[in-house]
Amino acid sequence: MADLVYRTIMHDIKEKIVNKEYDGMRLPDERSLSEHYQVSRSSMKRALELLAQEGIVFKKRGSGTFINPLYLKNRGLFKYEGSNLGITDSFSVPGKSQNIELLDYQVIKTDDDLKQDLFLTSSDFVYKIRRLRLLDDQPFLIETGFIPIKIAPDLNPDILKKSLFNYLEHQKNKRVTKSFLTITVEPSTLEDQVKLMLEPNEPVGIIEGIFFLDDGTPFEVSNMRVHYKYMKYNSFVNLNK
Amino acid sequence: MADLVYRTIMHDIKEKIVNKEYDGMRLPDERSLSEHYQVSRSSMKRALELLAQEGIVFKKRGSGTFINPLYLKNRGLFKYEGSNLGITDSFSVPGKSQNIELLDYQVIKTDDDLKQDLFLTSSDFVYKIRRLRLLDDQPFLIETGFIPIKIAPDLNPDILKKSLFNYLEHQKNKRVTKSFLTITVEPSTLEDQVKLMLEPNEPVGIIEGIFFLDDGTPFEVSNMRVHYKYMKYNSFVNLNK
DNA sequence: GAGTGGTCTAGACCACATC
DNA sequence: ATGTGGTCTAGACCACTCT
Incomplete structure (x- = not known):
């Protein structure tokens, strides 16, 4: 999976940017780069396109x-830096x-909302799982x-006490790569x-998400x-649409 | 701008999806579609790629x-539906x-944070603008x-009472198409x-953003x-990286 | 094996920026 | 006029799914 031309080049250029191996803030032009990497200009464009989509160039x-000068100065601010969709990570x-x-x-029966969100029929059953997550204590x-x-x-409960997404990826060979998230705020x-050790005036952020497998199958609804x-x-x- | 092949086809297919003009949930294959639209398969792929990136297919x-069945069922949930980055919209x-x-x-002098975020030097000045936005009253x-x-x-104040982004796009021919946003929650x-008519226990959501012009110039820092x-x-x- | 999407190439031509 | 990225084509071959 990692030996694709455009992926490889993308990562190579990213590394060069981080290590400041280019003179100034401008990259060589596409034609020179495709010559240098010995690939077609189309593949070169594709690599650069990925970098642009991530906000790096x-x-x-x-x-x-x-x-992007801000990428160099403030890399941590950027999304998905070395992460995946797993909440654990x-x-x-x-x-x-x-x-x-x-x-x-x-295990419960599906209600109407679940049927819609997970694309199920009335005869399907779902796990309902509530978990409290802690950092240290x-x-x-x-x-x-x-x-x-x-x-x-x-x-099973043992899996649920660790990372669900890791289990799926490594034991079941199913990758979760897409999600819809809706973010709101409430008192x-x-x-x-009680559970989060909050004062009465302190609020919570709410992330509601639907997570999908690679093939578009909705896999989880989460609040x-x-x-x-x-x-x-x-x-x-x-x-840029 | 709207007469590009892949854009045109993308919009056409999007409309057909919304109007349920395809049998079932599967689109025709790429080769048939490129035949139908009389374009190369590459252009066809590009149109479909756009739809995939938006979560439509x-x-x-x-x-x-x-x-994506959820696109049909819950279109309002999706990002950027007919919007741009302007807060007004x-x-x-x-x-x-x-x-x-x-x-x-x-007008104020830049401090260190602003210098970094807007990529300025000490001799630059910035507008500081505070606005209260209302829906009806x-x-x-x-x-x-x-x-x-x-x-x-x-x-000037007249512009600031309307949409800043509209002014930029139509009067100055500068488009704001990229941003970094960080979303947090506070009491x-x-x-x-006082200003938002909130009870003491009611919270606010906070969106901090840096907005960029087409060419990567940071244009505004906003809280x-x-x-x-x-x-x-x-x-x-x-x-899918 | 047939069908479908993914990757990659080589090259033509266009649109915009800069000098 | 030159250099740069953008669009589009025609076609080869690969990887995966389904039957």
């Missing part, structure tokens, strides 16, 4: 391709260990997830205050209530 | 291209009029923005409570404090 017709903090407490785990997230049993028939409920101090969502928006 | 190697609600109250408007957003004067030397401050009931951010995430 800006392309300007007639002028050239330029490194995206909330990880260096030096802190993440723990999971299983609050609830059962600080709880920061209450997660309620719904997963069709037919997608992961052998799910904390009593349960939030996450996040301690406001741990709530941070970064997004790079590109509207 | 899913492509599955070996099987075909499928309409993304917060618009049918049937409600948007108003802007100018709270503060001055309900205030929902306090916005503090910083803009280098050299990018928009003739800015409301006293000022929030938006949003009434929690009006705070909703949708995001389609695709990790």
